Amino acid sequence: MAVRFDEKKNLFTLQTLDSTYQMKVDDHGVLLHTYYGAPADETDFSYLIGPEDRGFSGQPGDEKKDRTYSMDYYPLEYPVQGNGDFRVKALKAGFEGEVPALDLRFVSYELEKGKYSLPGLPALFEAEAGEVETLKITLKDRLEEIYVTLFYGVFEKKNVITRAASIENRSGKNVTLKRALSLGLDFMEGDMDLIHFYGKHAGERQFERRNLPHGITEISSSRGTSSHHHNPFVILCDKDTTEDFGNAYGVSFIYSGGFKIQMEKDQVDGIRLVCGLDDEEFLWKLAPGETFVTPEAALSYSEKGLTALSDQFQKAYHANLIRSPWKDKKRPTLVNNWEATYFGFDAEKLLKIAGEAADLGLDMLVLDDGWFGKRNDDRTSLGDWFVNEEKLKGGLKKLVDNVNSLGMKFGIWFEPEMISPESELYKKHPDWAVHIEGREPGQVRNQLVLDLSRREVIEYVYESVASILRQANIEYVKWDMNRPFTDIGSSELDADRQGEIMHRHTLAVYELQGRLLKEFPYLLLENCSSGGARFDPGMLYFSPQIWCSDDTDAIERLAIQESTALMYPLSVIGAHVSDCPNHTVGRVTPFKTRGIIAMAGTFGYELDVTKIPEEDRDMIASQVETYKKYCPLIQSGDYYRIASYQNNHYFDCYEIVSKDKKEAIFVFVQVIAQPNMHSI
Numbered sequence: 001m002a003v004r005f006d007e008k009k010n011l012f013t014l015q016t017l018d019s020t021y022q023m024k025v026d027d028h029g030v031l032l033h034t035y036y037g038a039p040a041d042e043t044d045f046s047y048l049i050g051p052e053d054r055g056f057s058g059q060p061g062d063e064k065k066d067r068t069y070s071m072d073y074y075p076l077e078y079p080v081q082g083n084g085d086f087r088v089k090a091l092k093a094g095f096e097g098e099v100p101a102l103d104l105r106f107v108s109y110e111l112e113k114g115k116y117s118l119p120g121l122p123a124l125f126e127a128e129a130g131e132v133e134t135l136k137i138t139l140k141d142r143l144e145e146i147y148v149t150l151f152y153g154v155f156e157k158k159n160v161i162t163r164a165a166s167i168e169n170r171s172g173k174n175v176t177l178k179r180a181l182s183l184g185l186d187f188m189e190g191d192m193d194l195i196h197f198y199g200k201h202a203g204e205r206q207f208e209r210r211n212l213p214h215g216i217t218e219i220s221s222s223r224g225t226s227s228h229h230h231n232p233f234v235i236l237c238d239k240d241t242t243e244d245f246g247n248a249y250g251v252s253f254i255y256s257g258g259f260k261i262q263m264e265k266d267q268v269d270g271i272r273l274v275c276g277l278d279d280e281e282f283l284w285k286l287a288p289g290e291t292f293v294t295p296e297a298a299l300s301y302s303e304k305g306l307t308a309l310s311d312q313f314q315k316a317y318h319a320n321l322i323r324s325p326w327k328d329k330k331r332p333t334l335v336n337n338w339e340a341t342y343f344g345f346d347a348e349k350l351l352k353i354a355g356e357a358a359d360l361g362l363d364m365l366v367l368d369d370g371w372f373g374k375r376n377d378d379r380t381s382l383g384d385w386f387v388n389e390e391k392l393k394g395g396l397k398k399l400v401d402n403v404n405s406l407g408m409k410f411g412i413w414f415e416p417e418m419i420s421p422e423s424e425l426y427k428k429h430p431d432w433a434v435h436i437e438g439r440e441p442g443q444v445r446n447q448l449v450l451d452l453s454r455r456e457v458i459e460y461v462y463e464s465v466a467s468i469l470r471q472a473n474i475e476y477v478k479w480d481m482n483r484p485f486t487d488i489g490s491s492e493l494d495a496d497r498q499g500e501i502m503h504r505h506t507l508a509v510y511e512l513q514g515r516l517l518k519e520f521p522y523l524l525l526e527n528c529s530s531g532g533a534r535f536d537p538g539m540l541y542f543s544p545q546i547w548c549s550d551d552t553d554a555i556e557r558l559a560i561q562e563s564t565a566l567m568y569p570l571s572v573i574g575a576h577v578s579d580c581p582n583h584t585v586g587r588v589t590p591f592k593t594r595g596i597i598a599m600a601g602t603f604g605y606e607l608d609v610t611k612i613p614e615e616d617r618d619m620i621a622s623q624v625e626t627y628k629k630y631c632p633l634i635q636s637g638d639y640y641r642i643a644s645y646q647n648n649h650y651f652d653c654y655e656i657v658s659k660d661k662k663e664a665i666f667v668f669v670q671v672i673a674q675p676n677m678h679s680i
Contacts, residue, residue: 002133002156003111006042012109012135013042014152016159019301023077023137028063029105031077031139031150033186037247038303048188049074054268058084060103062142073268075186078139078150078165080104081179088216088262090274092179093146093167096285096496100178104139104148111135116151116164120507122254122541123296124153124162124320131157145170151296158316161299168291177284181260181276182253182294187236190271194263195235195306197563201228202551202584204532205563207646211239212265220260222280224449224485224502225529226536232259233567236273241305243641248302248309251275252567254321255295256538257506281488283499295538306566311638313567317540318636322572324517324544326524330631331545331602332363332409332476333624336576339552339583340608343370343377347392347399351406356609358406360617361624364476364604365403366411371396373423379446382418383425385464400472411476411524412468416461417509418447418483432457434501436489444483445530452508453501454492462512469520478547479513481529506538513542526574526602535564545572545602552578552606553585554594555671559646561600562654570656571635573601577623579612591616595623596667599634600654603627630665633658637665645671 004013010025022035024046035045057072060083071085079085081092082101094100112134115126126132135152146169153162163183169175194212196219197205219234221227232253238246251273253259258278265271275297286292298316302309318327335357337345354365372388373381387396400410419426419433421443426433433448435441441448450457468474490501517523525543527534531550539546549560557575564573575598580588591612598604603624609617627634637656645652650672657664 002154003135003152004042005109005111009044011042011044012137014135014154014161015039016154016156016161018159018303019161021161021299025106028060028069030071030074031104031106031137033075033077033184036185036187036249036299037301060084073266073270075188075270076184078104078148079184079186079272079274087266087272088264088274089179090165090181090184090276091148091167091177092279093175093177093286095144095171096174096176100176102146103142105142107138107140107147109135109137115153118164118293118296120510121293121295122321122510122538123164124155124160124254124298124316125323127319131155145172146175155316155320158320159300159302159312160316162296163299164294164296166291166293167286169286169288172288174288175286177282177286177292179279179282180284180292180294181274182297183251183275183299185251185273185299187271189269190236191239191269192236192271193239193241195237197231197233197566199228199230199532201530201533202549203556203560204228204535204549205231205560207559207563207566212236212263212271214265217263218260220278221258222278223533224258224505225481225533226256226259226538227484228531228533232261232536234261234263234273235306235309235566236263236271237306243307244305246303246305248306250300250309250313250567252298252313252537253295254298254537254541255506256509256534256536257502277503281499281502284503285496285500298537307640310566314565314569314639317537317567318569318571321537321540322544323541324525325522326544327571328635330628331571332524333361333627334364334366334411334476334604335362335609336366336368336604336606338368338413339578339606343375345370345391347394347402350399351402352610353608354403354406354408357605358408360609360620362408362605362620364409364411366413366476366478367399368413368478369415371412380420380422382415382420382447383423383450383464385414385416385468387468395471396468397472400474404473409475410473411478412474413478413480414465414468415480415482416465416512417450417452417481417505419450420447422446431491434485434488434490436487437491439487441487444486447483449483449485449505451490451492451501453490453504458508458512462515465512465516466519469516469523475522476524476526477516478526478528479543481534483530510538510542517542528574532560535568540568540572545574547574548601551584552576553582553587554589554597555587555645556585557597558652558669558671561597562641562644562646562652565600565639565641569635570601570639575599575601576604576606578605579607591619593669595619597669599623599627599630600667601634603631633663633665645669650674
């Protein structure tokens with residue numbers, strides 16, 4: 001069994017092949033976290049706590065004699081506000097109008113075969129019968145009828161443990177949630193490095209490693225998406241951990257909205273990590289009888305360094321998170337018209353690109369922004385999802401049929417969550433935009449966010465997208481989202497529910513994409529958010545690939561794609577060959593190099609194949625043939641980082657090896673040449 005409970009010791013032990021996770025219910029009913037790390041037996045590790053009378057570390061209300069017993073330094077499984085613990089918390093909740101205060105104690109537990117589910121939220125699932133066990137632990141406030149259930153999914157062979165929580169109000173009074181995170185993880189001692197992935201638009205997921213200092217370190221996004229700026233994934237590791245050696249703990253949040261991961265090194269050199277929903281603008285009203293469920297987080301541990309940790313996440317996400325029937329299929333090689341034409345296209349131009357691409361062996365034409373409403377620039381028409389027949393004479397179906405007749409599939413771009421102030425939709429429904437009454441909303445990219453906390457807006461968005469897909473043989477959708485949240489307000493929600501807007505928006509996006517895939521089950525959906533602002537596990541539950549970054553420069557992509565592959569499978573990384581000089585950074589890179597780098601993911605072209613130099617165009621057919629030949633290996637092989645251009649600033653090297661070790665791809669990219677180089 002992967003989960004065991006020792007009734008005599010009140011000890012929970014969760015085992016995977018290469019890790020052990022342990023909790024203990026102490027004599028006061030407090031759930032302590034006692035161990036997570038290398039495989040161990042069912043020894044009670046609470047002996048490591050070492051109780052002491054620490055200055056000004058107070059006792060809970062029911063313990064007034066033992067001054068060595070304090071929540072201020074004990075390792076807790078789910079830390080809360082109000083019980084004398086001054087470190088970062090997972091939960092802040094209390095009655096409406098009161099200061100949050102809870103004191104959770106153990107009530108009961110349940111063991112189940114299979115994986116728990118989280119209604120309305122993405123989560124890892126059981127792909128093979130018997131591969132998961134679920135543990136549910138119920139805690140209750142010492143005084144009030146407020147219950148918290150902690151969920152644990154133990155994927156024994158995958159070396160992954162998932163975490164989530166639900167908060168149930170049985171009190172008969174309104175409860176306010178000011179923070180509701182998914183997990184807490186306490187290490188009783190540790191001198192650890194933090195690895196995280198910062199960035200910006202067109203420069204996402206930059207690797208950074210530094211020693212964790214005393215105090216609070218935070219990795220977060222309050223933008224309404226997981227963001228370009230931080231990815232919801234961190235690694236804590238020993239200072240001497242390398243690719244192939246040392247302890248490494250990975251924490252990944254399976255969510256596509258704002259998030260918060262806080263790490264605190266405390267007064268006794270313990271380390272606490274909490275992870276979950278961003279709470280900067282969060283305030284959730286929990287009425288009597290209601291339950292709030294947090295998104296899921298995934299934990300994985302390796303004592304064999306970063307490569308093994310990456311492999312564990314990649315395998316679990318490929319097998320147990322991505323549901324698309326495209327997961328193990330060869331992806332279509334495509335040409336996207338965005339950097340080829342921007343808004344300046346018509347049906348004739350698109351068919352010329354498609355015809356040339358078909359002759360070169362490509363599989364699909366993707367029509368990007370500019371096909372709808374009066375959309376000739378980025379100032380207008382978002383929300384007006386009807387075909388611009390001045391550009392596409394004869395309509396969308398005629399264009400799609402003509403593309404199909406060339407032997408090419410057809411895909412299309414949407415940005416369904418947005419509205420342009422210059423649009424027919426805004427004229428009819430200005431209240432459908434997220435805004436604060438009495439304030440003129442700011443704009444990003446000349447657009448506002450639709451208020452998806454409103455049911456009628458959700459239905460409008462769904463029908464807008466679905467009605468287009470019903471018109472023609474559209475086999476691929478690129479779902480974009482190009483604006484962070486500002487001026488956060490809804491004319492529909494009550495005043496005491498305004499803090500629910502952003503989480504409700506993310507839940508609505510999940511609902512919309514789930515419904516779309518139910519109606520169009522074989523659709524290849526690719527998520528995008530102005531490049532990589534939603535490159536997160538939550539999106540993988542709906543789309544088997546995500547556009548990695550709007551920076552398509554091959555050399556820039558070496559760093560972005562390497563960091564991305566520290567957790568995500570190569571098969572999900574949207575990567576294309578783009579024009580030169582590159583439209584983002586102006587660099588000129590050989591066409592051959594651009595092709596090789598774009599093969600470390602999905603593969604396609606972001607350029608006008610009718611205009612590029614003949615020498616470059618002549619390479620496309622062989623590049624496409626090479627990718628199609630090795631696509632199964634790229635999608636399913638084991639990925640090894642050998643040398644990092646991010647670190648050495650001269651060259652990059654990686655290898656992809658088949659499961660049976662009979663086939664491998666070895667890629668070496670020389671970025672900068674040096675005189676008199678040492679021969680390796």
